[in-house]
Amino acid sequence: MKLLRASHLGMCFGVRDAIALAVAEAQHQPLTILGELVHNETVLADLRARGIRFASQPATAETDTVMVTVHGASEAAKTRARARGLHVLEATCPLVHVAHRAVQSLVRDGFHPVIIGKRDHVEVRGLTEDLAACDIVLTEDEINALHERPRFGVAAQTTQPIERVRQLVALLRARFPQSEVRFVDTVCQPTKQRQSAAEELARQCDVVVVIGGAHSNNTRELVATCARFCPRVHHVQGPDELRPEWFAGAETVGLTAGTSTPDTTIDAVERVLWRLAGQPEGQLASTVHLAA
Ligand code: SF4
CATH class of the missing domain: 3.40.50.11270 (Rossmann fold)
Structure with a gap:
């Protein structure tokens, strides 16, 4: 393996x-x-x-x-x-402050703010609570339900997959062709890097293990991204949750983790994976790192 x-x-x-x-x-x-x-x-x-x-x-x-x-x-x-x-x-996080400033600037410039994100997420509450009016969207149906405005100003929760964000912005433009739509990309660089690395990883693996908290939004997004390219994706919070049967017949197993997962947890999961593969833990350091 x-x-x-x-x-x-x-x-x-x-x-x-x-x-x-x-x-x-x-x-x-x-x-x-x-x-x-x-x-x-x-x-x-x-x-x-x-x-x-x-x-x-x-x-x-x-x-x-x-x-x-x-x-x-x-x-x-x-x-x-x-x-x-x-x-x-x-x-x-300074990049959450960047998102706050982007939304404030859109409002100052006369745009009706539209936030792409999870309505009940603490970051989205922080981004929207000070606004006199705004819309929060995450699906095509929610874009279709918006009222027409002369000017829409769009920003996103920092941990949303950029691909989804761009799709929703394109939908908004198509739905309201008469409106001016200004999009400020507030998805943070670490999220983009982890998302694209997860996709690259999943394309090469029979099984992918995603490590992260059960309530971690960015971990769930990594799971969803991997599942688009690999049929066997498992979300674990730590090494105790790994099941040997998940890896039956697998030649290549991938490992990724959400932005709140400590290195110690990732290393512990990797050690158990090596054991399941019947290989010495000494190979920990020789793990292949895919190109960025
Ligand atoms: S995922 Fe990390 S870098 Fe990105 S906004 Fe959140 S805390 Fe900051």
Whole structure:
């Protein structure tokens, strides 16, 4: 059995920096993170072990200092937290800030904002809560249900597959040919790299294992992308979930991981895969990296 790692996989710089900031701040003061800092149970358990607390909203925070997650928050949400007397720290990814600025700029220029993303995702809530009006879309039906506007300004949740985003923008243009449609590409580079590397990987594999949190949006998107090119795709959160029967008869097995998956989890999954393949773990370092 040959084992391939995607050329881009696992934790992005935004998540790494957010975790480092949370760990550093928690050394100086009791800290509550508002929501899941990242959608990965291993990372969250490690942060809890360091005394960091989690609350879904400021009202239930038990510390004076709270931290906004990597996914960002609206100005309204941060103001509400400050109004409760809380000191608000931000672990928002700089690329999520870029998306916020893009949406603000579209609105300033007179465009009706359309956000391509998941309505209930914390990043999309942060992008839209401050807006007087906006539409959130993710499907062709939702594009078709939009009301005509003279000017649409489109941006996307940073972790949406760029291919889907471009398709929806094209649909919007076709649906409203009289309207001006301005699209700002806010999908982040790490997401694009992981998506294209996952596609390249899946095209070459009999089986693909995608590692990531059960609630991680970008991990689910990686699963969906791989499934378009490889019929046997399995989403696991860690090595304990691997099943030997998944790899029966497989010649090439691929490995990729979402942007909140720690390197230690990826390495642990890879070690089990080598064991299932009946090959020594010493080959860990010789894993083939596909071209970018
Ligand atoms: S997935 Fe992209 S936007 Fe989200 S934290 Fe990572 S780099 Fe930032």
